[in-house]
Amino acid sequence: MKRRDSLKFIGVGSITAGLLWESCKVDQTPTPASPVQTTADDIITAGREAHEIERDKKLLGETFFTPEEMATIAVLADIIIPKDEVSGSATEAGVPDFIEFIVKDLPEHQTPLRGGLRWLDMECYGRFEKAFVDCTPEQRLQVVDDIAYPNKAKPGMEAGVTFFNRMRDLTATGFYTTEIGFSDIGYKGNTPNTYTGVPDDVLEAFGVKDMNWG
Amino acid sequence: MSNFQIKKKPTVYDAIIVGSGAGGGMAGYVLSQAGLKVLMLEAGPFYDPKLHSHQMLPPWVSLRRGAGTTRAFGEFDAAMGGWQIDGEPYSAKDGTEFHWFRSHMLGGRTNHWGRISLRFGPLDFKGKSHDGVGDDWPINYDDVKPYYDKIDVMLGIYGSKEGLPNDPDGIFMKPPKPRLHELFIKKAGQKIGVPVIPGRGSVLTEELKDNKDRQKCWYCGQCGRACRIYGDFSSSSCLVIPAQTKYSLELECNAMVREVLTDKEGQATGVAYVSKDDGQEYQVMGKTVILAASACSSARIMLNSKSTRHPNGIGNGSGAVGKYLHDSTGVAMGGIMPSLMERKRYNEDGVGSVHILSPWWLDAKKAKLDFPRGYHIEYWGGMGMPSYGFGFGMQGINGKYPTKDGQTKEAGGYGASLKQDYRRFYGSNVGMAGRGTGLALESNYCEIDPNKVDKWGIPVLRFHYKWTDAEINQAKHMQETFQEMMKAMGADITWGIQGKENNYGLEAPGRIIHEVGTVRMGDDPKKAPLNKWCQSHEVKNLFVTDGGPIVQQGDKNCTWTILALAMRTGEYIVEQKKQSNI
Numbered sequence: 001m002k003r004r005d006s007l008k009f010i011g012v013g014s015i016t017a018g019l020l021w022e023s024c025k026v027d028q029t030p031t032p033a034s035p036v037q038t039t040a041d042d043i044i045t046a047g048r049e050a051h052e053i054e055r056d057k058k059l060l061g062e063t064f065f066t067p068e069e070m071a072t073i074a075v076l077a078d079i080i081i082p083k084d085e086v087s088g089s090a091t092e093a094g095v096p097d098f099i100e101f102i103v104k105d106l107p108e109h110q111t112p113l114r115g116g117l118r119w120l121d122m123e124c125y126g127r128f129e130k131a132f133v134d135c136t137p138e139q140r141l142q143v144v145d146d147i148a149y150p151n152k153a154k155p156g157m158e159a160g161v162t163f164f165n166r167m168r169d170l171t172a173t174g175f176y177t178t179e180i181g182f183s184d185i186g187y188k189g190n191t192p193n194t195y196t197g198v199p200d201d202v203l204e205a206f207g208v209k210d211m212n213w214g
Numbered sequence: 215m216s217n218f219q220i221k222k223k224p225t226v227y228d229a230i231i232v233g234s235g236a237g238g239g240m241a242g243y244v245l246s247q248a249g250l251k252v253l254m255l256e257a258g259p260f261y262d263p264k265l266h267s268h269q270m271l272p273p274w275v276s277l278r279r280g281a282g283t284t285r286a287f288g289e290f291d292a293a294m295g296g297w298q299i300d301g302e303p304y305s306a307k308d309g310t311e312f313h314w315f316r317s318h319m320l321g322g323r324t325n326h327w328g329r330i331s332l333r334f335g336p337l338d339f340k341g342k343s344h345d346g347v348g349d350d351w352p353i354n355y356d357d358v359k360p361y362y363d364k365i366d367v368m369l370g371i372y373g374s375k376e377g378l379p380n381d382p383d384g385i386f387m388k389p390p391k392p393r394l395h396e397l398f399i400k401k402a403g404q405k406i407g408v409p410v411i412p413g414r415g416s417v418l419t420e421e422l423k424d425n426k427d428r429q430k431c432w433y434c435g436q437c438g439r440a441c442r443i444y445g446d447f448s449s450s451s452c453l454v455i456p457a458q459t460k461y462s463l464e465l466e467c468n469a470m471v472r473e474v475l476t477d478k479e480g481q482a483t484g485v486a487y488v489s490k491d492d493g494q495e496y497q498v499m500g501k502t503v504i505l506a507a508s509a510c511s512s513a514r515i516m517l518n519s520k521s522t523r524h525p526n527g528i529g530n531g532s533g534a535v536g537k538y539l540h541d542s543t544g545v546a547m548g549g550i551m552p553s554l555m556e557r558k559r560y561n562e563d564g565v566g567s568v569h570i571l572s573p574w575w576l577d578a579k580k581a582k583l584d585f586p587r588g589y590h591i592e593y594w595g596g597m598g599m600p601s602y603g604f605g606f607g608m609q610g611i612n613g614k615y616p617t618k619d620g621q622t623k624e625a626g627g628y629g630a631s632l633k634q635d636y637r638r639f640y641g642s643n644v645g646m647a648g649r650g651t652g653l654a655l656e657s658n659y660c661e662i663d664p665n666k667v668d669k670w671g672i673p674v675l676r677f678h679y680k681w682t683d684a685e686i687n688q689a690k691h692m693q694e695t696f697q698e699m700m701k702a703m704g705a706d707i708t709w710g711i712q713g714k715e716n717n718y719g720l721e722a723p724g725r726i727i728h729e730v731g732t733v734r735m736g737d738d739p740k741k742a743p744l745n746k747w748c749q750s751h752e753v754k755n756l757f758v759t760d761g762g763p764i765v766q767q768g769d770k771n772c773t774w775t776i777l778a779l780a781m782r783t784g785e786y787i788v789e790q791k792k793q794s795n796i
Contacts, residue, residue: 044275047266047440049259049294052284056277084630086637098279102602105278149626150609161626165609168628172605172636177273177280181600184633185640186559190272190599192432195564197391202558211400213374213412214391 059104069117071133073099073167076120079144080171087184090175098174109166116163123160220486223498227253227464229787230485230500232471232515235322236773237759237780238506239449239457240365244784246461250791253498254454255469255487257507258294258318261325263440263451267292270434270442273601280601286315288601292440292448293317293326301669305676312539312660312677313724314510320467321440321450322508323727324773329415329437329446329567330592331371331774333362335380338768345578347586347684348654351765352737352746355382361778369447369777370422372565373414380768381573387420389413389569390433393562395554395595395644396570402702408591408695409575415567416447416774427456435598437566446566469496472672473519473528474503474756480523482756488670502755502787502796505733506780509761510539510660513732514675516743517662529743529750535733536661538654539677540767542728543589543685544721545692547710548645549700551595552615555642562596574650574769585687588769589650591695597641605636611708612639644705648692653684654731654766658723679723689720728772733762748783755796759783 043056065073077090077099090096103109120143121131128139135143147153147160148168175181203209228250231238238254246252263269268290273279280289286296295317306312317323336355337344359382366385373386389412392400396410403410417431428444428451437446444451457463468490475484475497484499505512513536519528527535574588612635613625623631663676693712700707712719723729736742739751748763750756759780761772790796 042275043277044268044271044289047261047268047292049284051300055284060277080628081633082629084633086633101277102279102281105281105283144628148628149624151613151625165626168608168626168632169606172608172632173279173600173602176600176604176636177602179272179274182272185600185637187597187599187640188559188561189563189597190270190434191561192434193561193563195390195433195562198394198397198562199558199560202394202560203397205558206394206397206553208394208397208401211397212392214389 059101062104063100064104064110065100065114068131068133069114070096070100072117072120072131075133075140076144076167077171077174079140080168081175088180090171093175093178093180095171095174099170102170102174109170112163112166116159116166119159119163218495220495220497223496225251225253225498227251227498227500228791229253229502229504230255230498231504231506232485233257233322233506233508233511233760234320234454234465235449235506235508235760236324236776237761238504239321239324239453240777240780241504241506241757241759241784241787242463243453243457243461244781245787246457246463248788249461250788251462252457253464253466253500255471255485255498256318256320256322256465256467257470257490258320258468260465260467261292261294261320261440261450262455263292263444263448264442267440267442269436269439271439273599278602281603287326287438290436290439291326292438293323294319302674303666303668304674305663305666307676307678310677310679311722311724312679313722314675314677314729315724315727316508316511320454320465321448324447324449325440326438326727327771327773328592329417329565330571330771331414331416331447331567332590332770333382333384333778334358334768334770334775335382337380338766338770341587341766345586348766349736352735357746358775358778358782361782362774365774365777365781367423369416369452370418370420370428371414371416371774372412372419374412376411376573378573381770384414386414387418390419390565392569393564393596394557395551396593398551398553398703399570399593399644399646399699402699403572405702406698407575408572408699410570410572413568413571415565417565417567418445419565428452431565433564435563435566470670470672471507471515472670473515474505475499476519476521476523476528476753478523480521480528480753482528482753488672502757502791504757504759504783504787505762506758506760509730509732509764510675512758512760512762513660514662516733518673524752529753529756531752532739532741532743534656534741535743537656537659538731538734538765539658539660539679539729540652540654540731541723542726542767542771543650543652543681543688544647544726545689545696545710545712545719546645546647547693547696547700547707547719548643549705549707549709550611550615550639550642551644551703551705552642553704554644555615556618556638557641559597559641563599568592583687583691585684585691586653587651587688589648589688589692590769591646591648593644593646595644608632608635608639615639644700644703645710646696646699648689648696649726649728649769649771650685650688650692651767651769652723653682654734655682660732677724681717681720681723686717686720689718693718728761728767730761730764730767730772733758734765735763736765747786748779749786757783757787
């Protein structure tokens with residue numbers, strides 16, 4: 001059984017008229033194991049309101065970015081978060097798909113990103129007579145270097161800087177909220193355990209052993 | 215011909231309870247345990263943390279990675295509803311502001327809270343006698359203490375014995391051990407004279423005696439998502455569902471109450487509600503009616519229950535229903551502790567409530583403060599689980615802090631060097647928030663908006679709420695304290711510094727979701743709707759057991775007091791029924 005089937009929310013709006021006087025039943029169904037992975041069409045239904053589920057379905061049925069825009073997003077995302085000795089790249093972590101969804105979910109991202117992508121293509125066209133994705137890796141970085149450092153960006157580059165800041169934010173969030181990202185950052189939690197306090201070696205290293213209790 | 219009709223249920227209940235949050239849940243538990251035939255009406259759907267919690271879901275199973283698009287506190291938060299609910303409007307008048315968080319679902323707003331469980335102290339019940347401000351309660355700490363004791367044992371709470379005069383100790387389980395940043399907060403507190411003690415929360419750090427349904431905390435830090443193993447207090451898991459299972463509490467969900475019905479003498483006979491399931495109108499009869507729909511919702515129901523005997527709304531001869539609305543004050547600040555950068559990784563999720571706490575430490579008179587009462591401080595920080603928003607704004611910090619090898623980077627950037635920065639700063643965030651006494655004033659109120667109804671045709675609320683100098687000066691004090699704390703910790707403040715023009719960062723009324731006081735208790739029927747048993751002065755079989763009866767909140771979160779008062783009122787009702795008084 002698929003996770004989402006096993007988690008199907010039985011509460012919201014499911015009390016039929018025939019049951020009205022019988023009260024809401026206590027269901028003793030055992031808790032399913034924590035899910036591992038979702039796919040793009042997998043919507044959480046447990047514990048959510050009907051309007052929330054409908055909203056997800058509707059958004060998943062819509063497409064915001066064009067294939068060309070998505071290609072540019074993918075290239076940019078991997079420039080921002082490339083594969084390194086610690087972990088994989090933004091595209092390996094599915095960041096472009098996340099960005100496609102989040103701009104539909106939070107429309108305030110739409111115009112800045114769409115406009116920013118076009119700004120980038122126009123800037124590349126002005127310099128190399130090619131769209132960003134058609135540029136060589138060196139040409140791409142030449143433009144990115146001009147918009148990736150807010151404090152030293154030259155006048156005229158402000159719109160590019162603003163766009164790149166947003167791309168950096170969304171790429172990082174999209175990356176670090178995946179399994180690859182968890183492992184990269186070293187997040188050890190979200191698992192049943194008994195918290196036993198700050199490890200002794202850390203207490204020693206920080207010189208706060210005397211502050212401890214419990 | 216229209217087939218519109220009102221359906222009447224044949225059963226007459228001993229008690230009908232409106233609402234399933236802390237107050238309704240406790241009243242329902244006590245009454246059904248005593249063998250009374252109880253019907254609980256909840257305006258939202260059934261919800262069982264065991265089945266419906268989002269606990270342990272990692273962000274990648276969420277399309278929006280947990281963003282708060284449809285839920286203010288993030289997609290995984292247990293609480294449905296929020297600040298605005300489609301078809302259920304409210305407004306504020308005279309240019310004032312009030313934010314009303316509603317959660318229509320089993321357990322109500324116990325689905326959204328930090329499980330921070332603080333008793334009101336002796337001064338909180340008798341504040342006026344101490345400093346002349348506001349009103350005293352008609353009861354004192356000793357009246358409520360036995361009930362605090364009972365709920366401590368029944369529901370479970372951790373904490374430490376401190377012997378503080380106005381933050382009474384409870385019957386505590388052991389508190390969770392502190393996290394690294396919390397040790398530095400304690401150290402900073404010692405430096406500047408702000409006490410930092412172990413937190414107090416309703417999370418089971420030990421086995422709960424004589425209770426096999428609830429398990430010990432598994433330290434995921436996600437109480438806000440509702441606990442599948444019932445390791446924390448929620449009204450659903452700890453009161454309503456057990457009352458259904460063990461006793462015979464009947465629960466009717468998706469039942470939106472319009473009004474309390476009365477007989478010719480003006481006594482309550484039952485309630486009228488609309489079912490959200492079939493859209494039909496219903497009436498159900500009960501010998502006693504207990505409102506626990508939340509402070510403002512209970513006031514709304516009372517004000518909407520008009521009859522010849524109750525022209526201003528049921529039990530509102532005093533005219534005080536809806537008045538004395540007060541929320542806690544709130545100011546927050548956050549920053550980075552450079553010394554915590556690039557530290558060793560381990561699981562420090564801990565409990566989902568607070569590990570540490572600063573109880574109010576001053577006396578306004580002795581310290582010559584320009585505001586009465588005070589506030590407590592809650593803290594956060596550490597190596598938490600990333601969700602939507604993680605990593606935002608890196609260009610604002612990565613150029614400011616040199617790496618371990620002394621290299622200062624250009625702000626912003628990309629690539630492998632940027633990835634190192636996310637790792638570098640992870641776990642160095644710290645923050646704090648004050649939660650303080652807002653004053654109960656007659657001039658802050660909710661009332662029925664004569665021009666507006668919700669989608670079921672029920673007249674809705676209109677608010678009028680203004681902070682006074684008391685709250686604004688308190689916020690200023692919080693600003694000063696927090697800045698001093700951050701400095702003493704060696705932290706750099708990245709957000710939260712606010713000046714006079716923004717009321718020093720004081721949150722708008724309602725934002726702390728501690729609103730209480732709208733159906734206050736008092737000995738004088740001309741001044742207060744309820745007597746000291748949370749019983750209507752005028753309608754002897756009408757009670758209110760949510761935050762409504764609270765005369766004046768303390769510098770404490772209100773849930774533990776709502777629970778204690780509801781238990782006290784529940785036992786009183788059982789006793790009165792035995793004596794055939796109601």
